[in-house]
Amino acid sequence: MNAPVLFREVQKMNQMWVWLIVAIPIIISWYGAYQQLLLGKPFGNNPAPDWMILLYFLIFGILFPIFFYSIKLVTEVRKDGLSVRFYPFHLSFKTFPFETVRNYEVRTYNPLRDYGGWGIRYGPKGKAYTTAGNRGVLFEFADGKKIKKLMIGSQIPEKFAEAVRRGIKR
Structure with a gap:
């Protein structure tokens, strides 16, 4: 049975500039499918066969946006520890x-300089789970004799750190 949750935060990839970049293949696939499959006009100078346009449309016009929309970082502080899940990359919580x-x-950090961007990242300052913004809680974990660092991005890092403090006190 899972321990009671002291803190929970769910973050999604919701920066406008990221969605604008993601929109490029989506728009191209929708337009290409409309042009070639519905209007019967070849799409591009060297058009692909209809089955390939349909496949491209299904992957980039339907599945890719659903996949990207489903990405979320779930952070929980429970009585037994800190749990993180970066869905759909983690099938279960990492505790x-x-x-x-x-x-x-x-901490306030620079996602690009310190970790190479957003998502599950490895950078010069360690590992990070981030979706947006530049604030979070930096953890140092003992792993035998080695210390591992993990930045977990948060939109409410003070509440997150306070829940960790309460959890450790128990």
Whole structure:
């Protein structure tokens, strides 16, 4: 049975500039399918066969936007530890027991410079789970003799850190 949840935050990839970039293949696939499959006009200078246009439309016009829309970072602080799930990449929560937490602090960071962007990232300052913004909680975990760092992005990092403090106190 799961421990009671002290804190929960669900974040989605909702930056406008990201959706504008994602929209490019979506619009092209919809337009190409409309042009060639519905109007019967070849799409492009060297048109692909109809089956390929249909496949491209299904992948980039339907499945890709559904996949991208489903991406979310779920962070929970429970009595037994910190749990993180970056759906759909993590099939279940990754849990970090409080006993392994050596330090944590609310931080403002540069997602591009420090971690190489948003998502599940590995950068010069360690690993990060981020979806938007530039604030979060930086954790240091003991892994044997080695310390591992993990930045977890948050829109409400002070509440997140306070829940971690309450959880560790228990």
